[in-house]
Amino acid sequence: MSKSYDAIVIGGGHNGLINAAYLARAGKKVLVLERRHLVGGAAVTEEIFPGFKFSEFSYVVSLLRPEIIRELELPKHGLEILPLPSTFTPLENGDYIAFWDDHEETRKEIYRHSPRDADAYDEYGRLMYHIAKAVRPILSMIPGDPTSLSPRDLKSLLQLGRHMQNLGEERFYDLYKLMTSSSADYLDEWFETDGLKGTKAASGIIGTFLGPRSPGTAYVLLHHYMGEIDGAFRAWGFAKGGTGGISEALANAARAQGAEIRCNAPVAHILVKNGRAVGVALDNGDELYANTIVSSLDPKRTFLKLIAEQELPSDFVHDIRRYKTRGSSGKVNLALDGLPKFTAMADAVRMSALRGAISISPSVEHLERAYDDAKYGNFSRRPYMDMIIPSLIDPGMAPPGKHVASIFVQYAPYTLNGGWNPSTSSGQASPREAFGDAVINTLAEFAPNIKDIILYRQVLTPWDVEQITGLTEGNIFAGELALHQLFFLRPSPQWANYRTPVKNLYQCGSGTHPGGGIMGAGGRLAAMEILKHGAG
Amino acid sequence: MLQGTPFHPRTAALCQGRNWRRWSKYVVAGSYELSPEREYWAIRNSAALLDVTPLYKYLFSGRDAARVVNRIVTRNVEKCAVHQVMYTPWCNEHGQVLDDGTVARLDENVFRVTSADPNYRWFCENAYGFDVHLQDVSDTTAALALQGPLSREILKQSADANLDALGYFRLTPARLRNIRVTISRTGYTGDLGYEIWCEAQDALALWDTLMEVGDAYGITPTGILALDMARIEAGLILIDKENFVGKRALVQEKQRGFEWQFMGLDVEWESLEEIYARKGLHPQLPMTAWRASTPLYVENKQVGYASSGVWSPLLKKYIALAHLRKPHFEPGYWVDMEVTVEHERQTARARVVKLPFLELERKRK
Ligand SMILES: Cc1cc2nc3c(=O)[nH]c(=O)nc-3n(C[C@H](O)[C@H](O)[C@H](O)COP(=O)(O)OP(=O)(O)OC[C@H]3O[C@@H](n4cnc5c(N)ncnc54)[C@H](O)[C@@H]3O)c2cc1C
Numbered sequence: 074m075s076k077s078y079d080a081i082v083i084g085g086g087h088n089g090l091i092n093a094a095y096l097a098r099a100g101k102k103v104l105v106l107e108r109r110h111l112v113g114g115a116a117v118t119e120e121i122f123p124g125f126k127f128s129e130f131s132y133v134v135s136l137l138r139p140e141i142i143r144e145l146e147l148p149k150h151g152l153e154i155l156p157l158p159s160t161f162t163p164l165e166n167g168d169y170i171a172f173w174d175d176h177e178e179t180r181k182e183i184y185r186h187s188p189r190d191a192d193a194y195d196e197y198g199r200l201m202y203h204i205a206k207a208v209r210p211i212l213s214m215i216p217g218d219p220t221s222l223s224p225r226d227l228k229s230l231l232q233l234g235r236h237m238q239n240l241g242e243e244r245f246y247d248l249y250k251l252m253t254s255s256s257a258d259y260l261d262e263w264f265e266t267d268g269l270k271g272t273k274a275a276s277g278i279i280g281t282f283l284g285p286r287s288p289g290t291a292y293v294l295l296h297h298y299m300g301e302i303d304g305a306f307r308a309w310g311f312a313k314g315g316t317g318g319i320s321e322a323l324a325n326a327a328r329a330q331g332a333e334i335r336c337n338a339p340v341a342h343i344l345v346k347n348g349r350a351v352g353v354a355l356d357n358g359d360e361l362y363a364n365t366i367v368s369s370l371d372p373k374r375t376f377l378k379l380i381a382e383q384e385l386p387s388d389f390v391h392d393i394r395r396y397k398t399r400g401s402s403g404k405v406n407l408a409l410d411g412l413p414k415f416t417a418m419a420d421a422v423r424m425s426a427l428r429g430a431i432s433i434s435p436s437v438e439h440l441e442r443a444y445d446d447a448k449y450g451n452f453s454r455r456p457y458m459d460m461i462i463p464s465l466i467d468p469g470m471a472p473p474g475k476h477v478a479s480i481f482v483q484y485a486p487y488t489l490n491g492g493w494n495p496s497t498s499s500g501q502a503s504p505r506e507a508f509g510d511a512v513i514n515t516l517a518e519f520a521p522n523i524k525d526i527i528l529y530r531q532v533l534t535p536w537d538v539e540q541i542t543g544l545t546e547g548n549i550f551a552g553e554l555a556l557h558q559l560f561f562l563r564p565s566p567q568w569a570n571y572r573t574p575v576k577n578l579y580q581c582g583s584g585t586h587p588g589g590g591i592m593g594a595g596g597r598l599a600a601m602e603i604l605k606h607g608a609g
Numbered sequence: 610m611l612q613g614t615p616f617h618p619r620t621a622a623l624c625q626g627r628n629w630r631r632w633s634k635y636v637v638a639g640s641y642e643l644s645p646e647r648e649y650w651a652i653r654n655s656a657a658l659l660d661v662t663p664l665y666k667y668l669f670s671g672r673d674a675a676r677v678v679n680r681i682v683t684r685n686v687e688k689c690a691v692h693q694v695m696y697t698p699w700c701n702e703h704g705q706v707l708d709d710g711t712v713a714r715l716d717e718n719v720f721r722v723t724s725a726d727p728n729y730r731w732f733c734e735n736a737y738g739f740d741v742h743l744q745d746v747s748d749t750t751a752a753l754a755l756q757g758p759l760s761r762e763i764l765k766q767s768a769d770a771n772l773d774a775l776g777y778f779r780l781t782p783a784r785l786r787n788i789r790v791t792i793s794r795t796g797y798t799g800d801l802g803y804e805i806w807c808e809a810q811d812a813l814a815l816w817d818t819l820m821e822v823g824d825a826y827g828i829t830p831t832g833i834l835a836l837d838m839a840r841i842e843a844g845l846i847l848i849d850k851e852n853f854v855g856k857r858a859l860v861q862e863k864q865r866g867f868e869w870q871f872m873g874l875d876v877e878w879e880s881l882e883e884i885y886a887r888k889g890l891h892p893q894l895p896m897t898a899w900r901a902s903t904p905l906y907v908e909n910k911q912v913g914y915a916s917s918g919v920w921s922p923l924l925k926k927y928i929a930l931a932h933l934r935k936p937h938f939e940p941g942y943w944v945d946m947e948v949t950v951e952h953e954r955q956t957a958r959a960r961v962v963k964l965p966f967l968e969l970e971r972k973r974k
Contacts, residue, residue, distance in 0.1 A: 473825035
């Protein structure tokens with residue numbers, strides 16, 4: 074068992090796999106250790122109910138970096154990303170607002186609600202596109218330390234400055250506003266239609282413990298337009314076979330480069346000798362050694378669970394403790410006997426609407442009220458939901474004629490009043506099932522037949538997310554995407570460049586720049602950094 | 610005015626963008642939705658239903674049918690078993706390709722030949738003096754292509770034939786519900802797929818049955834824009850045999866070494882990025898296939914042309930089909946392909962590759 078590796082990657086989520094693939098591609102002998110029986114982490118497909126495949130956690134690809142698709146030749150290894158062409162929002166008054174992939178169709182639809190908004194929508198889109206274009210290169214850049222005078226850090230900051238300059242003064246102010254406003258305020262400057270603002274604002278709260286009226290939520294609005302720039306690569310869509318399809322393709326790519334992947338291999342702790350990481354110890358007591366250790370776990374798990382505190386500087390430990398990972402999202406996956414009938418869906422748009430995303434975000438107020446519940450430690454009684462029906466996009470997800478639905482839900486606070494698992498003797502109904510009921514009841518307001526067609530329901534709370542994937546507090550992005558936790562601050566100042574206070578220990582997960590979501594940038598950039606500086 | 614095919618009453622109701630394309634004397638849907646993307650993915654991911662009626666269709670029957678067909682096409686039809694289908698080009702006496710299509714042996718002495726262009730006169734001339742009856746059945750035979758990984762499941766649910774036993778490029782007579790059809794395992798997509806042939810009067814019933822049964826399998830009415838994308842990914846095939854019109858000319862050319870070869874091009878992403886970046890743009894990619902002859906250069910000298918190209922959503926590559934002059938057609942060689950960026954001619958580097966771009970196991974399995 075004393076076989077030695079150049080690098081050991083802890084965690085076989087998409088970032089760990091990408092990291093391993095790049096290291097192996099550079100000729101390194103790499104081992105990936107995954108705790109569960111399958112790779113993918115928060116990007117897995119599992120047949121929870123016989124014949125029905127659930128994208129258990131993450132369900133759409135948002136920003137998978139095109140350079141990764143290209144460099145690792147993912148299509149050759151099975152990656153297929155299918156279009157998810159629309160977003161449909163049923164409204165409280167029985168009407169709907171929809172956003173189609175055809176520009177004119179969307180314009181026509183918004184015009185129906187407000188001619189003014191239809192024009193504003195185009196202008197808004199142009200502005201977002203330009204800002205996204207300026208900001209986007211940051212996603213492929215290793216953050217420098219702004220307080221350091223090392224040429225490397227300065228260069229990276231200058232690069233950043235240069236991209237910002239390209240924006241021009243006026244757009245720079247808009248970027249500034251985006252960074253500091255609430256999405257509700259920012260959208261109010263542009264639009265008057267409730268359903269439009271609600272649906273746009275929703276993208277700003279995903280994965281945060283903030284409401285649409287909380288400052289800092291506007292920035293996330295940008296992320297959607299970044300995907301648009303990479304349009305042809307389809308950085309945005311639904312992966313064939315569910316989200317696990319991406320992880321499978323990545324694992325194939327990593328193996329093709331010679332990486333070894335071991336499942337059912339939980340790491341108990343990282344072995345540190347004289348301030349250097351030298352290997353890992355598994356739960357079963359086995360010790361494995363390597364010159365470089367890379368953790369793809371979130372910063373809290375890596376530094377507070379896998380390393381003895383005395384190995385780390387105390388201010389760093391403080392930073393990591395303060396690093397915010399409040400979980401706020403849940404997931405409900407359904408096996409369905411048929412298709413839901415949304416009362417608002419006119420026949421003419423029904424099938425195309427069902428093939429896209431269905432957003433329960435009729436107004437900003439709906440979202441803010443959902444947040445109000447969570448603020449005081451309850452799950453939302455009428456939550457915000459983002460639903461897709463994967464079996465309509467990839468028929469292989471369910472038996473013929475049957476369907477699966479993937480429902481992302483906010484808010485469900487990790488620290489629920491009374492806890493998610495009160496002792497059964499208390500006689501209280503299970504909060505998990507009560508949360509599931511709130512989701513289905515809210516959905517039934519818009520699609521009354523939903524209750525009749527459910528064959529099986531899987532309810533996942535942030536507590537479950539933590540149990541299964543290891544994401545601390547169930548935070549979907551391994552740390553909130555708030556401004557104080559981005560770029561050179563992620564996860565901690567000075568240590569945003571994938572290195573850590575422990576020599577030869579690197580991090581590459583969603584808790585590093587540029588953050589969460591199925592993006593893979595952390596995994597790739599960390600590999601670059603290791604190859605440039607690491608012992609290897 | 611161009612006419613609709615026998616499926617027109619159904620296809621017209623579905624064609625949202627009124628995006629009609631002409632194909633021979635008919636109009637067919639370019640794409641049913643405003644963008645062909647979902648239809649393209651149906652070919653690769655579920656099942657696409659295409660109206661291919663506009664193909665020209667000829668029936669050869671009689672004692673000499675095999676001899677006549679064999680004289681015309683370049684492949685050896687004697688080797689074509691009953692219920693087998695062959696894809697083949699045919700040439701004039703100079704060895705120049707006139708057209709290509711499929712030859713289906715429906716019975717010992719009955720062949721159905723399909724083609725892109727009208728060939729009645731050419732076929733008649735070559736049949737002169739033989740014991741063969743030649744019929745143009747283009748208008749009386751309707752045809753649908755059902756292409757994609759779930760196409761077999763749909764047919765198994767609706768037809769009485771043993772589709773698991775039906776090999777690649779084989780056909781079988783069948784009844785689909787009550788409709789008499791022939792099902793051939795053919796198509797122009799490079800994927801698992803079938804073509805279903807019926808009498809024109811049964812066309813609507815055939816369409817309705819397939820749509821109904823296919824619903825649970827994601828069946829998607831698909832236009833010819835998506836077909837064109839899949840066709841490029843699938844590349845093309847060429848083979849030879851003993852005696853046929855134009856053989857002598859072809860053999861001579863082969864002895865000299867082919868002057869031209871038909872190859873694939875893989876347009877390099879980095880170089881596209883570079884020529885667009887000079888104009889402050891991100892690469893603009895052809896999301897539907899283009900078919901304009903496009904010059905290819907090596908060191909500023911033209912060495913051939915690309916005949917069509919497309920951004921392949923599956924491979925996530927810009928691919929093109931090219932005719933290249935000796936010696937530039939070797940796989941691994943590089944050429945420069947003309948690309949117009951903001952009204953200016955630029956070139957992007959492209960690597961010569963073997964065809965097809967996409968070889969799917971399920972196509973033959
Ligand atoms: C409910 C939910 C919905 C989401 N929806 C989307 C979405 O639609 N689109 C999107 O882009 N993003 C979404 N996300 C976010 C996205 O899935 C994550 O940001 C991303 O998958 C994280 O990838 P990662 O590789 O950094 O970490 P992870 O996927 O968390 O991978 C870490 C891996 O490490 C393993 N591990 C943990 N501890 C150990 C140990 N001690 N030893 C060995 N292995 C260990 C885990 O089992 C896991 O496989 C969602 C997340 C959740 C939870």
